[in-house]
């Protein structure tokens with residue numbers, strides 16, 4: 001690669017280390033997303049937790065703080081055991097902002113008492129909110145929310161949190177601005193590896209230097225690059241506003257550094273000389289280059305190269321990097337047909353397309369926020385569900401009167417779809433080890449008008465199986481999995497997974513499959529499904545199960561799903577790059593009738 005010259009000095013780059021903000025991902029945060037998809041009302045701003053953590057860390061170092069408004073200070077450099085704080089320079093804030101401090105001392109004292117940071121009117125709000133959200137995701141382990149249809153109170157919480165984190169407030173965001181935040185955050189997370197490659201290339205950093213860069217500066221650089229290169233926003237606006245954010249949120253030197261990088265990128269972009277990883281050599285080297293170009297972990301790319309070859313791997317990664325599309329299920333249990341749903345979408349002026357695969361599903365590419373606000377989810381008329389999940393339900397083929405055990409049921413997408421097919425006759429036992437998620441399922445069952453056929457059972461499946469052996473006509477095991485089939489919807493998931501986890505998951509899947517098998521009546525059906533596209537979580541688990549459990553045989557899923565989604569072995573497989581829906585897998589197996597003798 002041609003020399004790009006080194007921009008800025010390391011003194012500007014290396015600020016606060018990405019210290020000990022990591023926390024385990026709380027189930028409550030996962031649940032918020034799930035509640036939203038299921039149309040639950042109260043979605044609170046989870047940033048408050050991160051805010052509290054940050055405040056606790058800050059107050060732990062109170063002796064080192066300068067006196068003054070606690071919100072006007074921020075850490076600029078952290079050597080082990082030492083934290084320095086700086087005050088925002090008045091002149092850095094815009095008209096009407098904290099820079100206009102009138103009678104100085106009094107106002108500062110008032111602000112300190114009220115802990116209300118002032119508003120910086122010269123900062124673009126969407127960028128300020130995006131960088132703080134990105135810090136929460138990277139430093140605090142928060143989830144990326146690709147829907148972000150929260151109500152005004154959540155946004156007010158988030159804006160206040162941004163104010164507390166940055167030390168100044170930014171003007172409120174309108175609907176467009178909020179959507180932009182969601183898009184920028186998900187995009188930066190997806191493209192992180194590629195954006196970092198550009199930063200490395202232009203600054204000539206090594207990984208250690210990069211790890212020591214101030215988290216806020218790193219996010220500001222990424223956001224600027226993403227907007228320039230991937231969103232192709234007008235360079236002038238991106239440059240000015242991103243530099244201003246760095247100056248006000250950090251210091252003048254940080255603004256200069258951002259300015260240097262973005263200007264260099266714009267001129268290389270215009271000249272068509274942006275650095276590109278070289279795609280050559282053996283599979284390992286090509287995997288590394290592809291992983292950077294398409295921003296995925298190298299181990300994942302290597303796994304897919306072996307499984308799919310290069311051309312398909314690239315197409316898969318391109319799909320994973322796209323904005324996700326969503327689909328809706330018309331809830332027949334509430335008497336809603338697809339035509340009714342389409343009429344509602346027309347009223348909302350949300351463009352849509354009928355699913356080519358399922359008679360009760362409709363696809364949306366944009367407009368999900370409008371649907372979330374419409375009340376259709378809350379009154380149980382519709383459910384948000386990917387078509388791949390709907391097709392797994394088709395493979396189960398629930399019939400009125402059936403007793404169905406959904407072994408890993410929460411938060412309930414498939415269980416509630418199954419329930420809607422029973423016409424009030426039969427029952428669904430929804431088992432899950434996670435009590436919080438099960439509560440969401442129970443509430444959603446009531447909301448969707450299937451509460452009388454769904455009962456929830458808070459159990460580890462392996463304990464429950466012994467209690468209810470041989471009682472179900474159909475058993476669905478929608479197993480915990482890597483989720484590598486849903487990477488466009490879960491922007492951060494690719495960075496959270498590891499090869500070691502894949503091995504552990506396979507062991508868990510084996511033990512859950514053996515437990516689920518116990519529940520099936522002689523002659524009954526067992527469906528094993530995942531939202532993964534990896535053979536070692538899918539067909540290999542089924543093959544291993546069938547060799548351990550000779551009383552089960554695989555049944556071809558032909559007739560339950562479109563022919564293009566039936567694998568050579570007769571399993572249901574969907575891939576984002578082949579079918580335009582999430583990646584998923586389902587195998588249908590039947591227990592032999594002769595097995596009845598053994599159970600008695």
Ligand SMILES: C[S@@+](CC[C@H](N)C(=O)[O-])C[C@H]1O[C@@H](n2cnc3c(N)ncnc32)[C@H](O)[C@@H]1O
Nearest residue numbers: 408409410411412413414432433434460461478
């Ligand atoms: C892929 S999710 C299920 C999604 C669900 N079927 C749906 O359609 O909404 C996997 C679920 O398995 C549950 N789980 C994990 N280990 C379990 C165990 N040992 N026993 C029961 N449930 C378990 C998790 O709590 C999680 O809710």
